[in-house]
Amino acid sequence: MKILLIGNPNVGKSAIFSRLTGIDVKVSNYAGTTVEFKKGCMPYQGKTVEVIDVPGTYSLKPTNKAEKVAVEMLKEGDLVINIVDATNLERNLSLSFELMEKNVPMVIALNIWDEAKHTGINIDVKKLEGLLGVSVIPTIALTGEGIKRLMKNLQKVKILKTKKYSDKERWSRIGRIIKQVQRIEPRCHTFLERLSDASINPIAGIPIAIMIMLLSFTIIRFIGENLISYVFDPLFELYRPLVIWVGGLFGQGFINDILIGNLINGQIDFTQSMGLLTTGFYVPIAMVLPYVFSFYIILGFLEDFGYLPRLAVLIDNVMHNLGMHGFSIIPMILGLGCNVSGALSTRILCSKKEKFISATLMAISVPCMAQTAMVISLVGPYGISGIGTVFLTLFSVWIIVGLILNKTIGGKSPELFMEISPYRIPYFKALLKKLWMRIRSFVTHAIPYMLFGVLIINILDTLGIISFIGNIAAPVVVNIFGLPKEAIAALIAGFLRKDVAIGMLLPLSLSFKQLIIASVILTMYFPCVATFVILVKELGTRAMIRSALIMVFATLIVGGLLNLVIWF
Amino acid sequence: MEIPLSKLKSGEIGIIKQLRGGLEFQRTVNSLGVIVGKRIKVISVQPLMGPVVISMDNMQIAIGRGMATKIIIKQ
Numbered sequence: 001m002k003i004l005l006i007g008n009p010n011v012g013k014s015a016i017f018s019r020l021t022g023i024d025v026k027v028s029n030y031a032g033t034t035v036e037f038k039k040g041c042m043p044y045q046g047k048t049v050e051v052i053d054v055p056g057t058y059s060l061k062p063t064n065k066a067e068k069v070a071v072e073m074l075k076e077g078d079l080v081i082n083i084v085d086a087t088n089l090e091r092n093l094s095l096s097f098e099l100m101e102k103n104v105p106m107v108i109a110l111n112i113w114d115e116a117k118h119t120g121i122n123i124d125v126k127k128l129e130g131l132l133g134v135s136v137i138p139t140i141a142l143t144g145e146g147i148k149r150l151m152k153n154l155q156k157v158k159i160l161k162t163k164k165y166s167d168k169e170r171w172s173r174i175g176r177i178i179k180q181v182q183r184i185e186p187r188c189h190t191f192l193e194r195l196s197d198a199s200i201n202p203i204a205g206i207p208i209a210i211m212i213m214l215l216s217f218t219i220i221r222f223i224g225e226n227l228i229s230y231v232f233d234p235l236f237e238l239y240r241p242l243v244i245w246v247g248g249l250f251g252q253g254f255i256n257d258i259l260i261g262n263l264i265n266g267q268i269d270f271t272q273s274m275g276l277l278t279t280g281f282y283v284p285i286a287m288v289l290p291y292v293f294s295f296y297i298i299l300g301f302l303e304d305f306g307y308l309p310r311l312a313v314l315i316d317n318v319m320h321n322l323g324m325h326g327f328s329i330i331p332m333i334l335g336l337g338c339n340v341s342g343a344l345s346t347r348i349l350c351s352k353k354e355k356f357i358s359a360t361l362m363a364i365s366v367p368c369m370a371q372t373a374m375v376i377s378l379v380g381p382y383g384i385s386g387i388g389t390v391f392l393t394l395f396s397v398w399i400i401v402g403l404i405l406n407k408t409i410g411g412k413s414p415e416l417f418m419e420i421s422p423y424r425i426p427y428f429k430a431l432l433k434k435l436w437m438r439i440r441s442f443v444t445h446a447i448p449y450m451l452f453g454v455l456i457i458n459i460l461d462t463l464g465i466i467s468f469i470g471n472i473a474a475p476v477v478v479n480i481f482g483l484p485k486e487a488i489a490a491l492i493a494g495f496l497r498k499d500v501a502i503g504m505l506l507p508l509s510l511s512f513k514q515l516i517i518a519s520v521i522l523t524m525y526f527p528c529v530a531t532f533v534i535l536v537k538e539l540g541t542r543a544m545i546r547s548a549l550i551m552v553f554a555t556l557i558v559g560g561l562l563n564l565v566i567w568f
Numbered sequence: 569m570e571i572p573l574s575k576l577k578s579g580e581i582g583i584i585k586q587l588r589g590g591l592e593f594q595r596t597v598n599s600l601g602v603i604v605g606k607r608i609k610v611i612s613v614q615p616l617m618g619p620v621v622i623s624m625d626n627m628q629i630a631i632g633r634g635m636a637t638k639i640i641i642k643q
Contacts, residue, residue, distance in 0.1 A: 094598075313618070317617055
């Protein structure tokens with residue numbers, strides 16, 4: 001038995017989902033697509049049943065991939081909980097009617113009930129139930145009010161026989177229902193509404209956006225740095241004797257080389273030794289995880305508060321010049337956390353052109369948090385000029401490549417058309433759940449890749465393959481980028497994970513200029529394998545080959561230029 | 569007076585009179601509840617041909633300038 005949660009985007013579906021289900025939540029891909037949905041369990045009539053959080057949709061006539069999946073999933077559900085935003089009853093009822101016309105057994109959760117009351121919207125629930133013929137239960141996902149009643153009502157759901165309406169008939173019917181059940185009292189603007197108006201006002205909005213960006217970056221760095229120095233570094237000092245003991249078990253030789261790696265000045269150096277148990281664990285856990293953690297705290301808050309659509313509106317005209325539209329800022333921002341989630345989120349874009357450009361620009365010039373953390377630790381000691389140069393270069397690449405692609409790629413980018421949901425104070429538990437799922441996914445994906453990467457590099461190095469490739473690639477690496485031949489090992493490792501690749505630059509004692517060039521080209525030259533796989537799925541093989549060629553070509557030009565122009 | 573939404577200034581109010589576009593366009597705007605007869609208010613107009621943000625019922629919608637030219641408003 002499957003229960004589906006269906007509703008418009010931003011109606012508190014995920015919060016209701018968190019309320020209904022326990023902690024054992026799985027994120028899965030819908031068969032054959034990259035559209036994700038959440039699956040959990042809840043007790044129902046003495047049994048445990050599956051609850052599915054279907055991607056948000058405005059209509060059952062889908063306009064993008066996520067909505068198509070929502071419609072497909074509807075066929076598999078035995079019971080539907082239609083989550084309706086009480087503050088926007090009229091628009092939400094359109095989907096409810098479409099669902100009723102499918103004759104699926106359903107109940108309506110009239111969510112955000114508290115906000116509706118505060119904002120002076122009175123809904124006669126009894127009358128609405130009578131007119132629709134289905135149970136309507138007011139809920140407040142934030143506090144859990146109404147959830148028990150909702151679960152009780154699931155037991156007595158009946159199937160309706162509703163006739164099909166044309167769009168026009170449906171809207172006029174909804175209009176009549178609204179007139180009968182809803183009364184709106186005038187009231188003053190709340191603080192959040194005034195803040196909302198300011199953040200999409202062109203004059204106040206851009207300074208606000210810049211402030212939010214700077215503040216986010218400062219907080220991310222502050223939390224990240226402090227976690228490293230006060231939590232993770234001390235932990236690894238406790239772990240050090242264990243590693244030394246394990247190393248002692250095997251004596252000198254191949255196994256020791258792989259597990260512990262090289263000693264630096266007779267000591268294990270967690271950042272440079274390049275062993276599985278040393279660098280293999282230290283880089284993802286102590287250098288990257290703290291930043292990933294702090295990034296997702298901030299991102300989760302901004303998402304649930306509702307800031308991102310406003311950013312999309314403000315930046316829409318810029319994005320159109322780069323062949324995208326405002327919403328393409330979402331893959332970029334998610335890409336700052338992890339390019340894989342950035343690549344996945346390109347599915348919300350409908351036109352081919354826009355999807356290709358967004359994916360390519362994201363992969364080429366948006367460093368993921370793992371990589372950013374490593375760049376900060378690498379060039380950070382040189383002060384803001386180092387980090388500044390790296391990011392300014394990447395930003396210029398983003399703009400220039402975008403301008404060129406917009407001119408050269410055929411097709412149209414659609415116009416912005418989206419709801420800007422009101423600012424809402426995030427539901428703390430849903431925030432934590434999301435943070436936990438993201439951290440779990442980072443730990444379970446990053447650490448195996450990292451260990452695998454370190455292992456492969458060690459084996460290739462022992463077999464002499466790295467120096468062989470190094471000799472072939474030497475003309476490019478040395479003459480164009482001005483890097484030592486040994487840096488090729490980092491470029492090879494970068495296919496697996498970009499953070500380990502940057503970590504491998506540490507023992508090379510590169511100059512400041514070389515560090516900057518290496519950081520930039522490691523971001524640009526190719527996506528990591530996890531991102532690559534998703535992009536092939538999202539764009540198709542041919543488009544991905546084109547995209548990869550653009551990346552390689554741009555890297556050669558930018559790396560070469562940097563080598564020529566940087567004077568310090 | 570009937571003018572396209574794209575000509576309205578921030579703070580101006582009107583009623584949607586006509587949606588001048590194909591089926592695809594109608595369907596897109598309908599999905600968010602933008603239908604003839606609705607009362608709207610312009611919240612902000614982004615510079616350089618950026619989108620228009622309107623409020624309608626209890627919600628706000630961002631609409632690209634091109635689409636806004638197809639939405640005819642009676643003031």
